[in-house]
Amino acid sequence: MIDLKSFGILGNNNRIASYILPHNKRSSYPYVDDKLKTAKLLESSGLQSPKLYSKIEKMSDTKNLHERLKGLNDFVIKPARGSMGNGITIVNELKWNQKESETHFLTSNKKSMDYSAFIYQVSSILSGLYSLNGQPDRVLIQQKLKVHPFFNDLIYKGVPDVRIILFKGVPVMAMLRLPTLISRGKGNLHQGAVGCGVELSSGKITKAIQRNRFIKKHPDTDQDFKGLKIPYWEESLRLAVNSAELVDIGYLGVDIVIQPDSGPIILEMNARPGLSIQLANQSGLLPRLELVESKVDELKSIDSKINFSVENF
């Protein structure tokens, strides 16, 4: 049995007992667990985030929903309290018609959905089908994100994002998540997405894993990972550090999507980021977290935090 401690691996028990419970303030959780609250928080702070076209808080909100959809072309339907990308429907094209029965939605899995199926999806979300603990939920209709050309050879479908883990506002580790054929377009590592370790100083991809195994090439596109460098890297780090200032969550995961025109944009935040990031980077979180803990009092400004992580990680 290998000595995980010598690799600095942070285990699940320690993650919860030493980082999440003491450093993440329970009252701040709604701002990251509830995507509607996250969207409002980010909007008011002026940080880049997907545009919120419309929201549905209760079933009666769907009465004039058909009218509200008029003029939209593509968008995403999301549960506010969903997890791991569950319950999300991506609409690539809306064929809007004055008659509800003639309105059609072309979704990302090349299916055509009629209006009643759309309403069913909305009501499923409202009833709490996808929410973290089955509570009644709300629906966001949000801007559909695009894929930066850099990723064209790195994905088969879906949207890649960068997960950055920050401790006390300092980025400590980052991972690029690439949806694959077997993950069915989702970015979750345990569903088969590829996770790439990223050098914080440069945005270079260092390692890649799929299903806990190291790989050299992308499984779907055969693209070699060697030497690839994520665009808008410095801006991404800055965005992550800025967003961490908004919430009282010491151990935070920030998911960033790079847009072709506007650069990095915050997709969501997570108060319980997972541990696979360590495998993707082939490096443990513990020494980095301990280093930040010992030096954090000296790091007051946003720039000093970014510099610290660029220099050390």
Added chain:
Amino acid sequence: MRQFKNFLIFACILFPLLALIYKYYFLNMSLVPKSVSNMWKIEISTRTDNLNLIDLEKVKKIKLPKPLTTLSQKVLNTKIQPGKAIEPSTSESPDGVVTPNKSWIKTKEKIQLTSKVKLNGFDYIIPNPEVKKIKLSKTDFQKYTSLEDLEESVKQDLIQVASSLVFENDGAMKKLEKFFFYVSDEFIFESKVDSLEDAITIKSGSYLGQARFISALARVYKIPSRISFGVQILKQFGKKTHKYNRVFYSEVFIEGKWIPINTHDKKFGLISDNFIVLHQDSEDFADIFENRALVSIYVEPLIYENLKSDFYVDQLKSQHPFWSAVSLHKFSLSIQSIFFGILLIPFGTVILSFMRIMVGINTFGIFTPILLSLFFLETSLVFGLLFFFVVVAIGLMQRMLLDKFYILAVPRLSILLTIVILLYIGFAILAENSGFLSVNNGTLNYFPIVIITVFIERFSIYFIEEGAYNTIKTTLGTFSVSLLCYLLLSVVWLKELIFNNPELIVLAIGVNLLIGNYKGYRLLEYLRFHQIADEA
């Protein structure tokens, strides 16, 4: 704060243990009521469809022993099924056997005789006014002392052995003791050696052979003797079916009573409280009773019916009024059985915490595994598992179907609940008719229905979203934890220990605190992260 936490862990673990030690060593209290469950169900059955040709010869002679009330046991009731397969007169026959009728032999149906027997053991040597003296009639005396069936040479050998073992002027009891010690010390047990001749010549034999030998020796000195039959239960804690030995033993008639001589557990004049007497005067039926293919016997303890041990409670009241006041034995039997059922749940949570925190096994929901194990206990493991798998399969199918109809969530769940109830009824009917899906105590309860429904809803969402691989992994995790909990919850002596010493439950808090304090790696994390050491 940290010190307080450590103190709390320490206290939670130490307090119940100290209380136990105090009660056991200083107050001399017994930790569980002694002989809490000396009530047994015994099933004696026969069926002819699996017999070979040689045995078929004997089928016509089949008799089933019918347990009888003696000084060492009380038969509470006996049921014979099916009634139409036996000779009407034989269920009350004086020779204590039940005879199948001729038409049954063709039908090959199973005949089963079920008795509830309460055992107390009895010492026949100690003078006891309860034992009424009886008189043997002249013909009986003749019958029980006769050696006429023996060949002359065997008879001569027997007399020779007998006279070498005892003096002519020894009393009857003295002679019998000497025979008993001779067999106990010198004989080698040989399971197939039943005959008197072998016993005399090679000094070995089965229980039947040994019993025949002692009986014959007694008859040499005109002491009436006979052979009787019973089962010796081998006590096993926590098991439902118990192992037993088929035992023949001899009985001798001295001073107006039949005294047992058991060579199997080396007891002279004593029937132990783990012995069920099935038949007396069994020489004529010995070959049949001995044959496992013809007569099968199954022994099971009846624990719940004797949960309340009045003797224990009275003793407690007189000696330790404080402990008697806080004892769970105070309650009525129905309340007691509820406590009996829930007492081990805190220890189930310990297993759950351990498996999740130390091992790292994922489960659906947090307490689902414990609820599932309660469901298995409530029904039975086979019933529970089978029901569970069928319901999950059907639940998944209905969800996939109803998803296509765009049925809203609450009505959909209501339909699921209805289907679960329908299946529950179907399964109960199946269980009642087939017998292989036996339900514990023949009772069913409401609450498994809700457990199952909630589980399916979680399961089907998980299945659709996480895919088959992760769902199977998590299902197996849930199952392994609930099976472990089930095993723990079915350990009867542990339940009895906690029932009598409920303060032990505090231990569960202590251990949970201890586990909750563990920040090290989970066992499965070594598997998950082992790649990190590979390749640089």
